[in-house]
Every structure is written in structure tokens, then in C-alpha cells.
Amino acid sequence: xxTVPVAHGLLLAGVLFALGLVALLGRRNVIFMLLAVExxxxxxxxxxxxxxxxxxxxxxxxxxxxxxxxxxxxxSVGLALVLQFYNRTRTLDVDAATSMKG
Amino acid sequence: MFSLLWLAPTLPLAGFLILATVGARLPRRxxxxxxxxxxxxxxxxxxxxxxxxxxxxPGAYTQTLWTWLHVGTFAPxxxxxxxxxxxxMLLVVTGVGFLIHVYAAWYMQDDPSIRRFFAYxxxxxxxxxxxxxxxxxxxxxxxxEGVGLCSYLLIGFWYREPGNVKAAMKAFLITRIxxxxxxxxxxxxxxxxxxxxxxxxLAAAPGLTPAAATWAAALLLGGAVGKSAQLPLQTWLPDAxxxxxxxxxxxxxxxxxxxGVYLIARMHGIFTQAPGVMTAxxxxxxxxxxxxxxxxLAQRDLKRVLAYxxxxxxxxxxxxxxxxxxxxxxxxxxxxxxxxxxxxxxxxVVIHALGGEQDVTKMGGLRKTLPGVYWALLxxxxxxxxxxxxxxxxxxxxxxxxLSWTAARGAPWLWALGWFTAFxxxxxxxxxxxxxxxxxxxxxxxxxxxxxxxxxxxxxxxSVIGGFVLLPRVLGGFAPFAAxxxxxxxxxxxxxxxxxxxxxxxxxxxxSLGGIGVAYLxxxxxRTTSPDAGLARFWRQGWGFDALYDRLVxxxxxxxxxxxxxxxxxxxxxxxxxxxxxxxxxxxALQNGRVRWYAGxxxxxxxxxxxxxxxx
Numbered sequence: 001x002x003t004v005p006v007a008h009g010l011l012l013a014g015v016l017f018a019l020g021l022v023a024l025l026g027r028r029n030v031i032f033m034l035l036a037v038e039x040x041x042x043x044x045x046x047x048x049x050x051x052x053x054x055x056x057x058x059x060x061x062x063x064x065x066x067x068x069x070x071x072x073x074x075x076s077v078g079l080a081l082v083l084q085f086y087n088r089t090r091t092l093d094v095d096a097a098t099s100m101k102g
Numbered sequence: 103m104f105s106l107l108w109l110a111p112t113l114p115l116a117g118f119l120i121l122a123t124v125g126a127r128l129p130r131r132x133x134x135x136x137x138x139x140x141x142x143x144x145x146x147x148x149x150x151x152x153x154x155x156x157x158x159x160p161g162a163y164t165q166t167l168w169t170w171l172h173v174g175t176f177a178p179x180x181x182x183x184x185x186x187x188x189x190x191m192l193l194v195v196t197g198v199g200f201l202i203h204v205y206a207a208w209y210m211q212d213d214p215s216i217r218r219f220f221a222y223x224x225x226x227x228x229x230x231x232x233x234x235x236x237x238x239x240x241x242x243x244x245x246x247e248g249v250g251l252c253s254y255l256l257i258g259f260w261y262r263e264p265g266n267v268k269a270a271m272k273a274f275l276i277t278r279i280x281x282x283x284x285x286x287x288x289x290x291x292x293x294x295x296x297x298x299x300x301x302x303x304l305a306a307a308p309g310l311t312p313a314a315a316t317w318a319a320a321l322l323l324g325g326a327v328g329k330s331a332q333l334p335l336q337t338w339l340p341d342a343x344x345x346x347x348x349x350x351x352x353x354x355x356x357x358x359x360x361x362g363v364y365l366i367a368r369m370h371g372i373f374t375q376a377p378g379v380m381t382a383x384x385x386x387x388x389x390x391x392x393x394x395x396x397x398x399l400a401q402r403d404l405k406r407v408l409a410y411x412x413x414x415x416x417x418x419x420x421x422x423x424x425x426x427x428x429x430x431x432x433x434x435x436x437x438x439x440x441x442x443x444x445x446x447x448x449x450x451v452v453i454h455a456l457g458g459e460q461d462v463t464k465m466g467g468l469r470k471t472l473p474g475v476y477w478a479l480l481x482x483x484x485x486x487x488x489x490x491x492x493x494x495x496x497x498x499x500x501x502x503x504x505l506s507w508t509a510a511r512g513a514p515w516l517w518a519l520g521w522f523t524a525f526x527x528x529x530x531x532x533x534x535x536x537x538x539x540x541x542x543x544x545x546x547x548x549x550x551x552x553x554x555x556x557x558x559x560x561x562x563x564x565s566v567i568g569g570f571v572l573l574p575r576v577l578g579g580f581a582p583f584a585a586x587x588x589x590x591x592x593x594x595x596x597x598x599x600x601x602x603x604x605x606x607x608x609x610x611x612x613x614s615l616g617g618i619g620v621a622y623l624x625x626x627x628x629r630t631t632s633p634d635a636g637l638a639r640f641w642r643q644g645w646g647f648d649a650l651y652d653r654l655v656x657x658x659x660x661x662x663x664x665x666x667x668x669x670x671x672x673x674x675x676x677x678x679x680x681x682x683x684x685x686x687x688x689x690x691a692l693q694n695g696r697v698r699w700y701a702g703x704x705x706x707x708x709x710x711x712x713x714x715x716x717x718x
Binding site for chain 1: 702
């Protein structure tokens with residue numbers, strides 16, 4: 001079985017993470033920002049898997065399962081917040097939520 | 103029986119605590135009953151103690167409850183000390199205090215905060231009893247300060263009026279000057295003699311160096327002058343009439359202002375070591391009594407007449423103390439407590455019947471509407487004026503006048519000042535009676551209530567018979583009061599009396615009767631009103647002392663405070679505050695409320711940390 005070099009895995013993770021980050025900072029729509037956070041989480045998952053494969057240990061996959069569960073929880077909370085946010089502001093533009101301005 | 107002593111201060115204190123804590127949940131009637139009852143029980147305890155004393159005099163009785171604090175050799179206890187002097191004071195404070203409380207139950211019956219009123223009054227009596235019974239100076243000082251606090255609370259009782267609050271503040275601040283002197287004197291005595299126990303101090307007093315004795319006595323005198331409203335700290339007393347009338351009766355007639363008299367009488371052993379201070383006491387007393395009597399003559403406010411009268415009579419007690427006539431001073435304190443409480447309570451009824459009017463020139467002809475009060479106030483005024491042979495005031499005043507000449511430390515000019523003051527006293531006492539009760543009648547509604555007539559009646563009886571316990575030698579010399587106090591207060595050395603005593607007695611009678619006659623001519627026949635100018639105005643304003651202190655102390659102080667507003671220290675702290683405000687502005691600009699900005703900051707921070715980890 002041909003092994004994927006760990007560098008490739010990590011590169012993929014890095015690219016994914018950067019894409020997510022750019023999307024997070026660039027988009028103003030809350031739902032897209034949630035998606036971007038998901039992408040970043042998955043980038044972290046890919047990094048774990050690659051590292052687990054490199055050392056031949058099962059911990060990487062266990063960690064990914066944790067991230068998956070956590071992401072599901074995070075999305076449910078996030079979506080609930082989005083609903084509340086939309087009810088209050090009638091928009092999905094995150095820049096409208098500035099009432100905590102110092 | 104004497105082991106009941108601790109109850110005398112504890113009962114009013116318990117009344118205060120109950121009223122202050124759970125009183126809000128109790129109905130008004132229960133609150134009133136608690137307030138009056140606690141002092142009534144204390145008076146009962148005092149009577150029991152007096153009865154026990156009469157049955158078997160123990161000389162002195164000491165009761166230690168616990169040690170208050172213990173630092174090295176400084177170990178004052180919560181210890182009460184009962185001797186004849188303390189017993190007389192205790193009886194007057196709780197007895198007259200109880201009568202005033204009964205009266206207050208009527209006077210304050212419609213006041214919404216009657217619970218607060220009785221709480222303060224009970225605390226006041228408790229503190230006064232602590233002061234009187236204290237076995238050591240720190241405990242006495244506790245009572246002394248407690249009394250000052252309660253006077254502040256009670257003078258400013260109707261605190262919605264800014265004037266009342268100012269009067270309370272004035273009383274508190276001015277007596278504080280005296281209190282500071284007193285506590286310095288206390289430390290000085292401790293440093294010199296190594297004890298704070300009063301009896302030990304008195305025993306050790308002859309060992310003081312003359313300089314130390316003079317300083318200690320002068321500082322004690324400073325405290326007494328503040329509390330007893332004598333020159334130069336007298337200006338708070340007339341303004342203190344802002345409180346409810348029972349308060350005036352309690353604080354300014356019967357108890358608090360006489361605390362200074364008690365202090366000097368109690369510490370007489372120190373004062374006899376300092377002849378110069380003794381002379382100062384006599385001179386302060388003599389000058390104060392004359393000035394206050396003149397001021398009382400020119401007042402229009404009924405309560406202020408009585409306030410200046412109190413100042414004048416306490417001045418007379420100071421004069422007696424100054425010539426070493428301790429017993430005469432305490433005797434006058436007792437009779438004064440009776441007739442001055444009577445006068446204040448009667449004046450309260452008059453003011454109440456006229457719907458709050460206090461100006462004597464707007465009163466008149468009240469003897470038909472308020473006959474009972476008329477007789478009560480007449481007896482009080484006769485006693486104050488020293489009407490010969492039947493009133494208590496005559497005997498106590500005559501005792502002072504007689505000793506002010508014949509005591510070894512006395513002098514004819516002291517007697518002359520005292521005699522003239524007695525004359526003026528008779529004039530202003532009957533000016534008040536004639537202006538209020540005689541002449542054209544004004545509208546008033548009659549007052550009929552047992553809570554008024556019983557205290558007034560008892561005080562009127564006491565104002566008459568209270569004097570027959572110390573008669574001058576020419577009238578038989580029946581003097582159980584002096585004999586009772588002799589173990590505590592020595593008699594002053596005297597020159598020979600004889601026929602001279604008769605002359606002075608007659609002179610006292612002439613002063614009193616002459617004063618009443620002059621008042622009749624001036625105020626009953628013609629109703630003279632003093633003009634609002636010249637001497638009358640000067641006297642009415644208390645010899646201009648308020649204005650003088652304003653110029654000498656208040657204005658320079660305010661000027662200094664104004665100047666200090668922009669000094670270096672303030673500049674530094676203001677600068678510090680400005681820098682903080684600027685930094686705060688910067689930091690709060692970062693909190694712009696934009697989520698993406700925060701996320702970016704988070705990333706930047708993470709990158710920075712990673713970079714540090716990698717390149718270190």
C-alpha cells in the first residue's frame with residue numbers, strides 16, 4: 001500500500017485551514033462564516049489523521065472522532081445563535097451586530 | 103441588691119437595640135411602650151439602688167462586667183462605680199429622663215418615625231448612664247462620645263429641613279473640639295500616673311507635678327467646656343433647639359450639658375492641684391452666665407430663651423466648681439434638671455397648642471386656655487428665678503452665691519456677677535411668663551392628656567421641694583444632701599459666715615423679687631418688645647460669636663481649602679487620572695463590536711505566538 005507522505009497531508013491541512021480563515025475574515029454572511037469555521041475544524045482533523053498515519057498510532061483517528069462530535073455540537077449552537085441573530089436584526093450581516101462596542 | 107447596677111445602662115441599651123432591629127415589625131404602640139418602658143425600668147432600678155443605699159450605705163460599690171481591652175498596663179474594664187455622686191446623677195438622669203420619655207410619647211404621637219425617635223432617646227439615656235457610672239476614664243469617654251452622637255442624631259431628627267441638619271452638624275463639630283481636648287487630657291493622665299481608673303487617679307493626683315496637673319486639668323476643662331456649652335465653645339447650644347422639644351428637655355436641660363459639670367466634680371482631685379485652672383473655671387462660668395443671661399433677655403424664640411437660660415445656669419454651676427463648691431454645683435445641677443425640664447416640657451405644650459408658633463412676642467393670654475401649663479410653667483419660672491424660701495432654685499442658687507464670696511477661692515466680684523445674673527434671670531424668666539400667658543389672648547387649642555399632666559405635675563412638685571435638702575445655716579442648716587455627698591466631694595474651706603450669711607441671703611431674695619418686679623413693669627404693664635437693632639440685636643445673636651467664628655475660623659479655612667484645590671499634590675493625581683482616561687479611550691476603541699475584527703485579532707495573536715515559539 002502506497003503511503004501518502006505526511007508532508008502532503010499537512011500541506012492539504014494547511015491549505016484548507018487558510019481557505020477557511022480567509023473565508024471567515026472575508027465573508028460577512030453569518031452562515032458562510034459558520035461554514036468557514038467547519039472547514040477550519042476539518043483542516044485540523046486532516047492534520048491529526050496525517051500525523052496518526054505517520055506514527056502508526058490510532059490516536060489521530062480518535063482525535064478526529066472527537067473533532068467531528070465537537071463540530072456537530074458547535075454547529076447546533078451556532079445555528080441557534082444565527083436564528084436568534086436573524087430574529088433580532090432581520091439580517092445575516094455580521095457587521096450589524098455591534099451593540100457590544102466599547 | 104447592688105448587683106442590679108448593670109441593669110441601669112443595659113435596660114435602655116436593650117430598648118435601643120430592640121427598637122433598632124425588630125422594631126420595624128412591631129406596631130407603633132408597642133414601640134412607644136418599649137421606648138418609655140425601658141427607661142422607666144432603669145429609673146425603677148435606680149430607685150431600688152437608692153433605697154438599698156439608704157438602708158445600708160456601702161460607701162462605694164464597684165461592679166466589673168469584663169475587661170474591655172488589655173494592652174500592657176492599660177486595662178480599662180467595663181466597670182461601673184456607684185458612689186453618692188454617681189447615685190445622685192443616676193437618679194436625676196433616669197428619673198427626669200423617664201418623665202421626659204412619658205411626655206415624648208404624647209409629643210411625638212403623630213410623628214411617622216417615632217420608632218427612630220425612641221431608639222435614639224434610649225441610646226442617649228444608656229450612654230449618659232454609662233458616663234455617670236464609669237469607673238475609668240475610657241469608659242467615661244465612651245459614654246461621653248455616645249452622648250455626643252445621640253445629640254447629633256436627635257438635633258437633626260427632622261433631617262428633611264436643611265437648617266436642622268446644619269444645627270446638628272454644628273453641635274457635633276463644636277463639641278468635638280472639646281472632646282479632642284478631653285482625650286488628650288486622658289492620655290496625659292495615663293502617661294503621668296499610669297492608670298485610668300478614676301479613684302486611683304484621684305488618689306494619685308497629689309503626686310502630679312504642678313505643670314502636669316495644670317495641663318491635665320486644662321484639657322479636662324476643654325472637654326467640659328465643649329459639652330456644657332461654656333465660653334468659648336457655647337455657640338452650638340442655641341442652634342441645638344432645632345430638635346423636637348423633648349430632645350431639648352433631655353439633652354439641653356437635664357443631662358447632656360451637665361456632663362461637663364459632672365466631669366469636673368468627678369475629677370475634682372485633679373483640679374484642686376491646679377489653682378490656675380480652677381480660677382479659669384470660675385471666670386469662664388461667671389462670664390458665660392452673665393452673657394447668656396443678657397442674650398436670654400433679648401430672645402424672641404421661646405425655646406432659645408430657655409437655651410440661653412440653660413447656658414447661663416450651667417455657667418453658674420461652673421462658677422461654683424471654680425470656687426471649689428462641688429456640692430453646691432451638683433445641688434444646682436439637680437434642681438436645675440427639675441425646673442428646666444419642667445420649663446421645656448411646658449414650652450413644648452405651648453408651642454404645640456399654638457400650632458408651632460415659637461415667637462414669644464406673638465403669644466399672649468394663654469393662662470385661660472392652658473391653665474395647667476400656666477401653673478406648671480409659673481412654678482418652673484419661679485424656681486428658675488429663685489423665688490425666696492419656697493422654690494428649689496432659690497436654695498441652690500443661694501448656696502452658689504454664698505460660696506462664691508465666702509469660699510477661700512471665692513471673691514466679691516464673682517458674687518456680684520452672680521447676683522446680677524440672678525437678677526437678670528428673674529427678669530427673663532418672667533418676661534417669658536408675662537409675654538406668653540398674660541396680656542391680650544391669642545387663639546390656641548387646649549391640651550388635655552395624662553402623658554402631659556403627670557410629668558409636668560411631678561416635675562413641678564420636685565421644683566419646689568427639691569431644694570429643702572440643703573438649707574443654709576441661718577435657716578436651720580438642714581443639709582442631708584451635703585452630708586450624703588461629703589464622702590465624695592469635700593466642702594470648700596470657707597471664711598466665717600455669721601451675720602454675713604443673712605445679708606447675702608437677703609440679697610439673693612432681693613435680686614429675685616426685684617427681677618420679677620422689673621419684668622412686671624416692663625412686660626406685663628407695657629409689653630415692651632425689644633427692637634431689632636443695637637444692643638438687643640447684638641444680644642439676640644449671642645454677642646456676635648457666630649459671626650466672629652465665621653470670620654476667624656470658617657472663612658480662612660474655606661479660603662485655604664480653595665487655595666489647596668490646585669496645588670502640586672492635586673495636580674499629580676489629576677494627571678494620573680487623565681493618563682488613565684486616555685489609555686481607557688485607546689483600549690475601548692479596540693472593542694469595536696465587529697466579530698470579524700476580533701477573529702482577525704485572534705489569528706494575528708496566534709500567528710505571533712507561533713512565530714515566537716518557532717524562532718526562539
